[in-house]
Amino acid sequence: MNTLTVEGVTKAYHNAAVLHGLSLTAPNGALTAVLGASGSGKTTLLRVVAGFERAGLGRVVLGSQELEGPQTFVAPERRGIGYVSQDGSLFPHLSAAANVGFGLPRSERRGRRVDELLELVGLAGLGRRFPHELSGGEQQRVSLARALAPRPRLILMDEPFSALDASLRATLRDDVRAVLKAAGVTAILVTHDQDEALSLADQVAVLRGGVIVQAGPPPQLYERPADAALARFLGHANFVDGTVDGGKVSTVLGEVLLAQGTGLADGHGAVLLLRPEQLKVTAPGLRGSRDVVIERCQYFGHDAVVEASDPLEGSREAWTLRVPGHEAPTVGSRVGLRFQGEAWGWRKQEDHKPRFPLS
Amino acid sequence: MSSGALALPRSGRVSWPVRAGAVLAAALVALPLFFLLLRASQAGWAQIAALVTTPRVIGLLGNTLLLAVTTTVLCAVIGTGAAWLVERTNLPGRRLWALVLALPVALPDFVVGYSWVSLFPGFHGFPAAVVIMTSTLFPLVYLPVAAGLRRFDPLLTEVGQSLGLGASANFFRVVFPQIRSPVFGGCLLVVLGILAEYGAFEIVRFQTFTTAIFTEFSLGFDTPGACAQSLVLVALGLIVLAGEQRAGGRRAPGRSGPGSRRVRRLPLGAGALVPLAALGLVVLVSLGLPLVSIGYWLLKGNSSTLGPASLTAAAGNTLAFSAGAAVLATLLAVPVARFSLRSRSWAAVVLEKASYLPQAIPGVVVGLSLVFFAINLAPVVYQSSVLLVAAYTILFFPLALVAVRTSVRQTQPRWEEAALSLGTSRTAVFFRVTLPLLAPGLAASFALVFLSSATELTATLLLHPTGAQTLATQFWRYTSEVSYGAAAPYAALIVAISIVPAFLVGRSAWSKDAA
Numbered sequence: 047m048n049t050l051t052v053e054g055v056t057k058a059y060h061n062a063a064v065l066h067g068l069s070l071t072a073p074n075g076a077l078t079a080v081l082g083a084s085g086s087g088k089t090t091l092l093r094v095v096a097g098f099e100r101a102g103l104g105r106v107v108l109g110s111q112e113l114e115g116p117q118t119f120v121a122p123e124r125r126g127i128g129y130v131s132q133d134g135s136l137f138p139h140l141s142a143a144a145n146v147g148f149g150l151p152r153s154e155r156r157g158r159r160v161d162e163l164l165e166l167v168g169l170a171g172l173g174r175r176f177p178h179e180l181s182g183g184e185q186q187r188v189s190l191a192r193a194l195a196p197r198p199r200l201i202l203m204d205e206p207f208s209a210l211d212a213s214l215r216a217t218l219r220d221d222v223r224a225v226l227k228a229a230g231v232t233a234i235l236v237t238h239d240q241d242e243a244l245s246l247a248d249q250v251a252v253l254r255g256g257v258i259v260q261a262g263p264p265p266q267l268y269e270r271p272a273d274a275a276l277a278r279f280l281g282h283a284n285f286v287d288g289t290v291d292g293g294k295v296s297t298v299l300g301e302v303l304l305a306q307g308t309g310l311a312d313g314h315g316a317v318l319l320l321r322p323e324q325l326k327v328t329a330p331g332l333r334g335s336r337d338v339v340i341e342r343c344q345y346f347g348h349d350a351v352v353e354a355s356d357p358l359e360g361s362r363e364a365w366t367l368r369v370p371g372h373e374a375p376t377v378g379s380r381v382g383l384r385f386q387g388e389a390w391g392w393r394k395q396e397d398h399k400p401r402f403p404l405s
Numbered sequence: 406m407s408s409g410a411l412a413l414p415r416s417g418r419v420s421w422p423v424r425a426g427a428v429l430a431a432a433l434v435a436l437p438l439f440f441l442l443l444r445a446s447q448a449g450w451a452q453i454a455a456l457v458t459t460p461r462v463i464g465l466l467g468n469t470l471l472l473a474v475t476t477t478v479l480c481a482v483i484g485t486g487a488a489w490l491v492e493r494t495n496l497p498g499r500r501l502w503a504l505v506l507a508l509p510v511a512l513p514d515f516v517v518g519y520s521w522v523s524l525f526p527g528f529h530g531f532p533a534a535v536v537i538m539t540s541t542l543f544p545l546v547y548l549p550v551a552a553g554l555r556r557f558d559p560l561l562t563e564v565g566q567s568l569g570l571g572a573s574a575n576f577f578r579v580v581f582p583q584i585r586s587p588v589f590g591g592c593l594l595v596v597l598g599i600l601a602e603y604g605a606f607e608i609v610r611f612q613t614f615t616t617a618i619f620t621e622f623s624l625g626f627d628t629p630g631a632c633a634q635s636l637v638l639v640a641l642g643l644i645v646l647a648g649e650q651r652a653g654g655r656r657a658p659g660r661s662g663p664g665s666r667r668v669r670r671l672p673l674g675a676g677a678l679v680p681l682a683a684l685g686l687v688v689l690v691s692l693g694l695p696l697v698s699i700g701y702w703l704l705k706g707n708s709s710t711l712g713p714a715s716l717t718a719a720a721g722n723t724l725a726f727s728a729g730a731a732v733l734a735t736l737l738a739v740p741v742a743r744f745s746l747r748s749r750s751w752a753a754v755v756l757e758k759a760s761y762l763p764q765a766i767p768g769v770v771v772g773l774s775l776v777f778f779a780i781n782l783a784p785v786v787y788q789s790s791v792l793l794v795a796a797y798t799i800l801f802f803p804l805a806l807v808a809v810r811t812s813v814r815q816t817q818p819r820w821e822e823a824a825l826s827l828g829t830s831r832t833a834v835f836f837r838v839t840l841p842l843l844a845p846g847l848a849a850s851f852a853l854v855f856l857s858s859a860t861e862l863t864a865t866l867l868l869h870p871t872g873a874q875t876l877a878t879q880f881w882r883y884t885s886e887v888s889y890g891a892a893a894p895y896a897a898l899i900v901a902i903s904i905v906p907a908f909l910v911g912r913s914a915w916s917k918d919a920a
Contacts, residue, residue, distance in 0.1 A: 098822050122825040123834075129826035135819040139841045148837075149827025196828050 048109050048199040048232045049074045050095065055104030056256075057090055064090045066256035067104065072200075072234050072249070077226055078261075079247035080236040083279075086253045088236035092202045095234070096129050097122030108199055128193030128201040128231075133209050134185040136177040142188045143173030149196040163191040166225055183214045190222060194229055201226065203235040207242065219246055240280050244268060252276060268321075270307065270390050277319045277390075282351065282366045284320040287394060289313065295391070298356075300334050305388040315394035320385055322351065322368035327375060328382035335382035338365055340375045350374035354383065419748050426740030431756050433737065433795065434802050437766055440774040441635055448629035456633035461617075466637065469613045472534055473599045479539045480595045483687060484546025485588055490680050492554040495670040497677065502684060503551070504908070509691035510544035511907035513860040515604025515881070516896050517541050520698035522608050523889040533609035540691035542598050546591035553587040554580075593649040600642050601767035603863040608884065614638040615769045615863065622773060622867065635770045642765030650761070699900060702893035716879075716894055723875040726790060727858035730797030734805035735850040737798070739843070741806060742813040761803045771796050772867030793868040797858040804857060805850040812846025852906065860903045876902075 050072040057065040064087040072078040082088045093099040095106055097113065097120060106114040108127070113120045136145050146163050147155035154160075164173050167187040177185055186206055193201055206222070207215045223246055226233050236253075237243050243250045244264040251261035260272040271277040274285060288295035288302070290310045295302050295318055302318055310316050328335045338354035341364060349371050353364045365383060375381055445453050456462065490496050491503050517537050521528050561579055570578060603615040614634050621631035673680065745757035763771070775796050779787035786792050816839050824834045862877045869878050876895050883892035 096822070096826055098825075122822070123828050123830055125826075126828065127826060129823060131819055131823070135817075135823045137820055137823070137838060137842075138815070148824065149829065192823075192827065 047074050050200055050232060050234070051105075051107040052091075052095065053105040053107070055091075055094060055101045055106065057087075057094055057099065057101045057103075063256060065094070065101070068253070068257050070251055070258050070261065072232055074232055075230055076248040077223065077233045077235065077246065078249045078251060079243035080234060080251050080253050080258075081238070081240065081243040081279075082236070082253035083238055087256050088238075088253055089204055091253065092129075092204050092234070092236055095200075096127050096202055097125050126196070126199045128196070128198035130186070130189045130193050130201065130203040130206050132205045133182075134177075134189035134206075136180075136185055136188055136192075138177050140176075141173060142169065142175050142177070142180065142184075145177070145188055146173070146191045146195055148192060159195065163195055164188075166194075166228065167191045168221060182210050183218050186210070186218060187221070190225060194225070194231065198231065201231050201233040203233065205237055206235065208237070208239070215242075222246075244280070252279065254279075270305070271319070273392060274317060274319070282322045282368070284322065284325070284363075284365055284367075286318050286320060288316055288318065290316050295389070297385075299336055299383065299385045302385050303388045305390050308391050310391060310393065316391045317394050318389040318391040320389055322366045324385060324387045324389070325365065325367040326384045326386050327352075327367065327369055327373065328384050330380045330382045332382045332384075335384040337380055338383050340377050340379050340381060343374055343377055345371065345374055347371050354381070419744055423740045423743050426737065427744040427753075427756055430737035430741045430802070431759050434760055434763055434799055436778065436795075437771045437774040437799060438639070438762060440778050441632065441639065441770065444632045444774070444777055445629075445636060448632055452629055453633045453636065456630055457637055462634060462637060465612060465614050465617055465634070468531075468611070469600065469641070472531065472538070472611070472613065473596050475535050476538045476542065476599055477592045477595045479535070480543040480546050481588060481592050483539070483543045484591060485550050485584070487543075487547050487684060487687065488550035488554055488584075490684065492551050493671055494673050494677075494680075496673060496680060496684075502688075505688050505692055506547055506684070507544050508904060508907055509541050510548075511903045512541055512692075512695055513604070513862065513877075513899060513903060514538065514541050514598075514602050515608065515862050515877075516699075516899055517695045518605035518608035519880075519884050519889070519892065519896060520695040523702060523884075524694075524698050529610050531611060534606060534611040536690070537605050537609065538599055538602065540687075542595045543687070543691070545594040545598065546588060549587035549591045550584050553584040557583050590649060593645050596645045597642060597649070597764060600638060600645070600765075601769075601863075603767070603769055604881070615767055618769050618773065619863070619866075622769075622776075631773060635773060639766055639770060642767065643762075646761065646765040649764075650758070696900070699893055699896045702889050703897055706890045706893075716898070719874045719876050719879045719895065720898060722869075722873050723859050723877070726793050726797065726875065727855045729790070729794040730801065730858045731805075731851045731855040733794060734798045734802050734854045735809065735847055738802065738805040738809040738850055739813065739847075742810040746810070746813055747818070757806075760806050763799050763801075764803050766800075768796070768800055768861060768863035769867070771799055772864040775864075775868060788868075788871050790870050790873070793865065793870065796864040796868050797854070797861065800861065800864060801854040801857045804853040808850035808853055809843075809846045811849075812843045815846075816842040856903055856906055860899050 050070075052068060052070045054067045054069060055065050056063060056067050068087075068091065070078075070080070070091075080088055080091060090099065094101045094114070100119060101114060104114075105112060105116075108125070111120070112118050113125055136142075137148065140148065143160050143164065144155070147160045150159060160173065161170070164170055167190055169184060169187050169191070172180070172184065175184075177188075180188065190201075190203075190206075203222075207218055210218060219242065235243075235247065244267075247264060249261060250264050250267050251258045252267065253259075254276075260267060260276060267276075268280050271280060274283070277283045286297040286299060286302070288297040290304065290312055292312065293304050295304055295316055297318065299320070302320075304310060304316075304318075308316075330337045336356070336358075338356050340352060341355050342353040344351045350369055350373075352367050352369060352375060354367065355364050367383070369375070487502075487506050491499050491506065496502065514537060517540065518533075521533065521537060557580065561583070599613075601615065602613075603619055606613050606616050607619070614637060618631045618634045618638070621628050621634070741756060741760050745753045775792050776787070779792055820838050820842070821834050824838045825831075829837065860877065862881060865875055865877050866881060869875055874882070876899050880892050880895035880899065883889075883895065
């Protein structure tokens with residue numbers, strides 16, 4: 047079993063704490079994405095797990111072996127943890143094949159294993175190229191093959207796709223996921239890209255203010271975020287207020303059905319999360335819908351993100367909704383707005399706006 | 406890129422042997438300045454002040470500054486003009502010109518001085534000094550300006566045209582601002598070269614600080630006068646070095662985008678004859694005459710009044726001393742480069758700046774202060790090869806540092822970390838990652854320090870062990886005796902040592918640019 051457990055890790059630089067007693071479990075064989083904004087401590091977390099930095103406080107355990115604790119510190123070269131950096135960090139003086147074979151015993155460096163790995167990452171036949179003769183995506187593939195070669199117990203990836211252009215990124219993501227699954231290795235990937243985390247990972251853990259604020263399967267995080275700031279960080283979000291009454295909340299959009307598991311009870315003041323795709327456009331003036339004016343429309347082809355203002359309540363923020371591309375409304379037109387489905391929500395505090403703006 | 410990586414301080418990653426090595430290097434490099442100041446305070450600052458303001462010192466200052474200004478202006482004009490012709494016009498034979506315009510800088514000034522005076526015995530004084538120094542130093546402007554022009558995005562001049570700029574307005578408002586830094590930086594290097602030169606001025610009998618200090622030394626060996634003049638000379642050098650450092654910070658002209666790789670050259674047509682003749686004259690004077698003169702004396706031969714000397718013995722000494730300095734300077738440059746690149750502490754900054762000090766300290770001053778050091782503190786090493794190797798190491802440490810720094814910058818921690826994460830032990834990481842990445846810089850550093858030491862004259866004259874002649878000192882003995890024929894084989898060997906590698910480097914640099 048190669049489950050990684052991080053417990054209460056605290057790491058400070060020059061008295062400024064980056065990680066505040068962070069805890070995280072990365073299950074055996076799964077791909078965990080650590081999602082956080084710039085400067086949230088993602089890279090620091092990876093470096094502590096890899097052993098490049100000593101946390102000094104807290105524990106890091108892989109399987110049954112303690113890597114760092116009050117009395118232990120295993121050197122990075124003895125951890126059996128592979129590392130793929132942002133730009134690959136290929137050794138510039140070695141060919142692709144020599145890079146892949148770097149961590150293997152001398153006898154295996156020129157053998158089948160290197161060819162197999164190059165083939166696995168889709169670079170069969172390019173082993174003799176040097177790093178500067180490879181494209182950015184190819185370099186990342188070599189870097190992944192190099193990290194996998196010594197059969198590590200865990201692979202760490204630090205924003206491995208951020209230096210690539212969008213079309214390449216999508217292909218490489220799919221391939222990396224397939225390679226990791228084929229190798230059956232436990233992996234952690236850090237990223238600031240929500241789409242990347244949600245689409246790629248088995249488990250997403252959101253890092254904020256030096257701690258993991260929530261971890262779980264992607265749908266759980268998107269549909270049931272721990273707070274409003276997190277909801278906003280993971281995608282477009284609309285918030286409405288109301289009071290809970292019999293599993294429903296009466297809001298400016300009419301009665302909204304409350305999802306299971308929110309912990310809200312009758313009589314609670316609630317803040318509800320309405321995702322843009324839960325809002326439907328209807329003809330104006332219908333019963334049970336609210337009339338709004340289309341202000342902006344970002345058209346993406348397959349769908350469109352629309353912002354609409356509310357003429358009845360001037361101070362309210364604009365509504366954000368997502369509609370299929372062929373139904374994109376005209377800017378300036380007046381349409382009706384209706385909520386469909388069940389809404390997630392939290393107990394209302396004085397201010398439901400994010401206290402930690404994340405995006 | 407996540408800012409987490411930016412926030413990581415690197416100071417914790419510099420191990421204590423690296424710190425110790427860096428401090429040792431800095432101590433060695435600071436030695437001449439330290440002993441110069443110590444000597445001055447022993448003599449008493451009042452006496453030094455009086456000696457600095459004598460009419461003789463003021464006369465020397467006038468001589469030195471007049472020569473520096475004249476030569477620098479000439480170098481700037483010739484260097485920039487030649488660079489523009491080679492890089493921006495369709496001048497015939499650009500490849501050859503690029504090579505022969507760079508080579509004169511490899512000729513030691515004292516050999517060039519010899520080549521002129523041996524052919525024209527009446528060639529003396531200020532005009533001779535200007536001609537010799539300009540002909541050997543103008544490549545210091547030519548090389549950086551040519552590099553700047555090569556990097557310069559031709560798209561920018563087209564943008565200038567599209568905004569309505571004519572040819573001359575385009576040059577002054579678009580092209581020149583891009584090469585201002587290399588021109589300025591090159592000029593400051595020219596001034597440093599003039600301040601440090603001794604041999605050529607002695608041969609053409611032109612008095613500057615270096616020749617005066619040398620005379621003081623041979624008369625009284627350790628006089629307050631030599632110390633006072635050295636202080637003025639070092640102060641001038643430090644001012645220029647400070648300017649050079651500032652210019653260096655802005656040297657790389659930014660390219661705002663990928664730009665255009667296509668270079669549009671100005672067609673010269675029949676007008677090419679005038680620039681061709683001008684460049685021909687420059688190369689004839691700076692490269693042709695010295696080579697012809699040495700060849701002439703080699704063929705003519707001459708018996709010397711001095712006893713027979715062994716060319717091979719002198720070459721052997723030169724080889725041994727220079728190789729020793731090259732190894733020492735390279736070994737010391739590694740910790741300094743590593744410390745200054747991986748730590749952001751003020752100590753690292755001071756250390757690195759201090760390492761460039763020798764650029765402002767002429768060989769005569771280094772020689773003098775090491776003699777003072779040896780006599781007072783370490784009589785054992787006086788007149789031993791240790792002192793001479795130390796002098797070379799100090800003088801050429803900046804060259805070693807520049808060469809090593811480039812490689813050390815390439816051995817970023819991320820590669821060492823990648824190797825560690827693959828289960829490689831720390832020793833194996835050094836041999837399989839760090840060393841291979843460092844190797845080109847170490848080789849370049851060794852070559853640069855070796856070549857510079859092998860062709861150094863001034864400090865060698867002051868410090869060479871009794872009885873052990875080097876190529877430079879033996880050449881100097883013959884030249885002082887007007888035994889030009891006997892000096893010729895030494896001159897030829899010195900030129901071969903300095904110019905052949907420059908020729909090879911120049912050729913490979915060209916083929917890389919062409920690729």
